[in-house]
Amino acid sequence: MEELIKKIPKAELHLHIEGTLEPELMLKIAKRNNIQLPFYNISEVKKLYDFNNLQSFLDIYYKSTNVLQNKQDFYDLTYSYLQRVQLDGVRHVEIFFDPQSHTSRGIAFSEVIEGIYEALVQGKKDFNISFFLIMSFLRHLSEEDALHTLEQSLPYKNYIKAVGLDSSEQGNPPSKFKNLFQKCQELGFLSVAHAGEEGPAEYIWEALNLLGVKRIDHGVRCVEDKNLISKLIESKIPLTVCPLSNVKLKVYENMKSHHIKELFDMGVRVTINSDDPAYFGGYILENYNQCMHHLGFTLDEMRQIAKYSIEGSFLSDIEKLNLIYEIDACF
Numbered sequence: 001m002e003e004l005i006k007k008i009p010k011a012e013l014h015l016h017i018e019g020t021l022e023p024e025l026m027l028k029i030a031k032r033n034n035i036q037l038p039f040y041n042i043s044e045v046k047k048l049y050d051f052n053n054l055q056s057f058l059d060i061y062y063k064s065t066n067v068l069q070n071k072q073d074f075y076d077l078t079y080s081y082l083q084r085v086q087l088d089g090v091r092h093v094e095i096f097f098d099p100q101s102h103t104s105r106g107i108a109f110s111e112v113i114e115g116i117y118e119a120l121v122q123g124k125k126d127f128n129i130s131f132f133l134i135m136s137f138l139r140h141l142s143e144e145d146a147l148h149t150l151e152q153s154l155p156y157k158n159y160i161k162a163v164g165l166d167s168s169e170q171g172n173p174p175s176k177f178k179n180l181f182q183k184c185q186e187l188g189f190l191s192v193a194h195a196g197e198e199g200p201a202e203y204i205w206e207a208l209n210l211l212g213v214k215r216i217d218h219g220v221r222c223v224e225d226k227n228l229i230s231k232l233i234e235s236k237i238p239l240t241v242c243p244l245s246n247v248k249l250k251v252y253e254n255m256k257s258h259h260i261k262e263l264f265d266m267g268v269r270v271t272i273n274s275d276d277p278a279y280f281g282g283y284i285l286e287n288y289n290q291c292m293h294h295l296g297f298t299l300d301e302m303r304q305i306a307k308y309s310i311e312g313s314f315l316s317d318i319e320k321l322n323l324i325y326e327i328d329a330c331f
């Protein structure tokens, strides 16, 4: 069964490139950049990956990110991710990057984006994986800080398809970034936002109504609001769900209690993604496999979820049609 799921062409729509930093690569990059880390080997690093909630993860994630210093580091990080997920049947990726977590430590915006972009271009040639970049703003920082980052990004506007919103959700509602997203829309960026991961269903409404997002990242707390579920079904707004992430960050106690299958059965366009796979115990295929094992999805339902991932992507209609044709023909 797992071999068949692997064969299904799929898109990954919720992936933080900084969250693909495997301990092996972290140690290698730290060494070449002469950075002293408070641990020496991989098992010591992995012991730290026992999280209570989103914030306890973010504290470690931002610290690990500090090893990334120059264009080559961002290139290696991105290329390694593509090399890994070609094995999972991934054919298209829409990748988040968090410029503020780098520029705030004095790394030039150009080093970050050029490294990531050049690896994506090479990955497209080497692995036949198409891509878009999503510039994500850190919601624990101010709107003003995000507006400054937007200014810095403008020389690279053609590299960026959409903008997003991530980091500590509770207490940082989408409404805090209304002006920013208005400006991004005027500039021609599409938008998405993390909402309803730890935050309430109300934040999902705000992301839809105030930020004009095309997808909701996570969104699982929509289960608390029947009207919202109807809205998501009618508007065909996809949720980019990350099941292993939700369990690791204690949004759910275990995979069996996850709501993704109920949402799917109701007709919500759920997709399956990995979020920060180096920290959460699995890449996209592992997320598909665990949903199948623990939640009783059939193979055809998995195929439907892969179709949602293509339909919910920012690819053109003809590109979507071609991939959906391949999904129908894959076995």
Ligand SMILES: Nc1ncnc2[nH]cnc12
Pocket: 016, 019, 054, 166, 167, 168, 169, 194, 197, 245, 275, 276
């Ligand atoms: N799961 C997540 N939620 C919010 N911000 C993030 N940044 C990286 N992973 C995240």
Ligand SMILES: [Zn+2]
Pocket: 014, 015, 016, 166, 194, 217, 275
């Ligand atoms: Zn995320």
